[in-house]
Amino acid sequence: MQWVGHWQKQPDDPIKSGMTGFQDDLFPRRNVAPRAEVPAALWEKLARSAFRRRFHLNAQDRAYLQEKGLSLVLEHGQDFIARRLAPASPLKDGRQTPWKGHPVFVAQHATGTCCRSCLAKWHALPSGRCLSEAEQDYILSVLAQWLARELARSQAPGTEA
Numbered sequence: 001m002q003w004v005g006h007w008q009k010q011p012d013d014p015i016k017s018g019m020t021g022f023q024d025d026l027f028p029r030r031n032v033a034p035r036a037e038v039p040a041a042l043w044e045k046l047a048r049s050a051f052r053r054r055f056h057l058n059a060q061d062r063a064y065l066q067e068k069g070l071s072l073v074l075e076h077g078q079d080f081i082a083r084r085l086a087p088a089s090p091l092k093d094g095r096q097t098p099w100k101g102h103p104v105f106v107a108q109h110a111t112g113t114c115c116r117s118c119l120a121k122w123h124a125l126p127s128g129r130c131l132s133e134a135e136q137d138y139i140l141s142v143l144a145q146w147l148a149r150e151l152a153r154s155q156a157p158g159t160e161a
C-alpha cells in the first residue's frame, strides 16, 4: 500500500481541486486500490533491463495523472487489463498496448505487463488461458506501484514536474 502514501501526500493541486468534477460524474467511482503483494525482486529484475527501464512518464502523462488522480487512472488500468490482457487469446496480442497516450500504457511497457508473452516472461503468468481476478489485481498492483514511483520521482525537491 505504499503508493497510497505517496498519493495522499499530494499538496493542494489547483488543477485537481478545480477541474476533476464533470467527467467523474459520468462513471460510478469504484475506488480502485489493488492490494496484491509485488515482490521486490521484480523491480530489481526490471531495472536490469535496458529496454524496460527507459520508459518514464512524460510531462503530459504526469499532468494527466495529477489531474485525474491515481484511483481513476487505475480504474482505466483495470479496464485495460480486463479487456486487453485477461482473455485466453487477447485480440492482437503483442500489439494491444500503445506506446503512449495514457500513463497506464507507459507503465505496462515499463513493467512487462503489456501483452501475454511479456506477462509469461516477466511475471510467470502462462499464456493461453484467462487471467484470474487475483492475477488481474496483481498486474494492477504492479502498475500502481510503478506509477507511484514515477510521481515520487517527479516530485523530488528541485525537480520541475
Ligand SMILES: [Zn+2]
Pocket (backbone or CB within 6 Å): 094, 112, 113, 114, 115, 116, 117, 118, 119
Ligand atoms: Zn509485451
